[in-house]
Amino acid sequence: MTAKPTVLQLCPFSTYLETALNERFTVVRWFDMNPAAHTTWLDENGPTVRAVVTGGHVGCNPELMAALPKLRLIAVNGVGVDKVDLPLARSRGVRVSTTPGALTEDVADLAVGLVIGLLRGVAQADAYVRAGSWVAGDRPLGRKVSGRRFGIVGLGQIGSAIASRLAAFGPIAYMGPAPKAVPYAYFAQPTALAAASDVLLIACPANAATHHLVNAEVLRSLGPEGYLVNVSRGSIVDETALTAALARGEVAGAALDVFENEPYVPAALRSSERVLLTPHVASATVETRKAMADLVLQNLDSLAT
DSSP: OOOOOEEEEOSOOOHHHHHHHHHHSEEEEGGGSOHHHHHHHHHHHGGGEEEEEEETTTOBOHHHHHTOTTOOEEEEESSOOTTBOHHHHHHHTOEEEOOTTTTHHHHHHHHHHHHHHHHHTHHHHHHHHHTTGGGGOOOOOOOOOTTOOEEEEOOSHHHHHHHHHHTTTSOEEEEOSSOOSSSSEEESSHHHHHHTOSEEEEOSOOSTTTTTOBOHHHHHHHOTTOEEEEOSOGGGBOHHHHHHHHHTTSSSEEEESOOTBTTBOOHHHHTOTTEEEOOSOTTOSHHHHHHHHHHHHHHHHGGGO
């Protein structure tokens, strides 16, 4: 009987995916082990590992890759590869797979939900009713969503899906490496896009070029009536600059599904009434997580060929 390939699992997944992984492979739950156990296990078993399965928020660091001489595949359950050293993987002949397309609709849907929730104060209104405060009077007025100008940083699959949804509310503009054949205004610089937007949405990949792309200057360009929404990666927004801009009223508010140091969120963001927070749940629906899991399994099954 042929032994199952050994797979390192770097973070928890759904019961559906974990059950399927265990049926197909000898799975080592790396995230359940301490650093000392990691070293011992790698010394004894590193050459047996043919695949790593991980999340986009975890990736696979170069040190671990170097300790796996027979690694053939890093299967990412997501679309972000910013935490995988792609040049190193390429030089080693290690394939890196993702789950493109499977999560586009859900991420775009949440982006729209965050826009509405932020401008209309949905979370605060819910808390107001639950606390019994309504009997004392109405809450302050929210802001209108329809008619806003929406700027989207990154017009790939997800950015395009966001644009098609928000176009029903107001005009769309975008920025990216180059203009596209789309009916939206193009801006080459984030400050220019921010200045032309009431709501600035982040949907671009995280990489060296986009690290802290949304900085103090961009936030000042967005202005005291402008809002920021991020459903991409936390590293694209300078959180220190954002918390300062919020405190000084330089921007009206922010809705964030992603953060620089997840799952740790700065206290200043958690305590701000100007901020709507969700715990990196843009793709977190039953349907999409199953579709993503199926793509991960398809990619891992290629090890048998």
